Amino acid sequence: MKAFVEKWWLKVLIGFAVVVVAIQFVPYGVDNPPVTDGPEWDSDRTRELFDRACADCHSDRTNVLWFEHIAPVKWYVANHVKEGREALDVSTWHTDAGSELDDLTESIEEREMPPSYYTYFGLHPGAKLTDTESRQLIDGLKATVAADPPATRER
Ligand code: HEC
Numbered sequence: 001m002k003a004f005v006e007k008w009w010l011k012v013l014i015g016f017a018v019v020v021v022a023i024q025f026v027p028y029g030v031d032n033p034p035v036t037d038g039p040e041w042d043s044d045r046t047r048e049l050f051d052r053a054c055a056d057c058h059s060d061r062t063n064v065l066w067f068e069h070i071a072p073v074k075w076y077v078a079n080h081v082k083e084g085r086e087a088l089d090v091s092t093w094h095t096d097a098g099s100e101l102d103d104l105t106e107s108i109e110e111r112e113m114p115p116s117y118y119t120y121f122g123l124h125p126g127a128k129l130t131d132t133e134s135r136q137l138i139d140g141l142k143a144t145v146a147a148d149p150p151a152t153r154e155r
Contacts (some may be wrong), residue, residue: 023071030062030078035119039093042150046140049133052126057084057100057128060091065123097150104145105138 040057041047056062057080068077088098089094107113129137 007015024071026071026075028080029069029074030064032062033060033091035060035091035104037092037094038090039144041149042140042143042147046144047137049129049137053129054127055090056118056124057081057114058088060085060089082128093148093150095151096153098152100153101145101150105141108138109143110129135149 041050051059051061062081064077068074087100088099088104090097108129114124119128134155
């Protein structure tokens with residue numbers, strides 16, 4: 001018994017492991033409802049750039065990486081995707097495309113989007129747009145919005 005008490009760190013470790021396993025059962029994560037809507041993209045290029053740099057957080061086509069299935073990272077990602085979709089969601093373009101569409105292209109121009117943390121540790125390398133690619137995405141989004149305006153909903 002004494003030997004076990006002395007191994008206090010073992011108890012801490014077991015306690016920690018129990019908590020880590022238990023939190024995996026909290027049913028909060030990214031959901032990807034079936035996609036039935038989307039903008040008429042002005043070109044395949046715009047869609048490709050959007051998919052590379054924005055779609056994970058601003059559509060219902062979120063690609064969740066393996067370690068992002070593990071709580072608490074899972075909750076963190078789910079929360080970001082939720083907030084991102086509230087601001088802008090191309091998968092509900094004709095019903096409720098989001099509350100912050102006014103800043104759509106400024107967010108790229110000012111390099112606020114995609115958020116810097118998205119490409120930390122070499123993650124999502126395709127989202128690091130060059131100046132030319134940023135320009136193409138900005139122009140493409142403007143053309144897309146002009147030809148197929150998104151629907152906004154009063155909140
Ligand atoms: C890793 C997730 C993620 C990616 C990738 C991402 N966004 Fe966002 N975006 C968010 C979140 C979260 C918010 C809401 C909170 C905030 O403003 O930071 C947001 C907000 C916005 C807004 C609302 C205005 C603003 O700046 O807050 C716009 C417009 C936007 N994003 C456009 C884009 C575009 C365009 C891309 C691709 C170039 C992109 N986002 C990529 C997560 C993301």
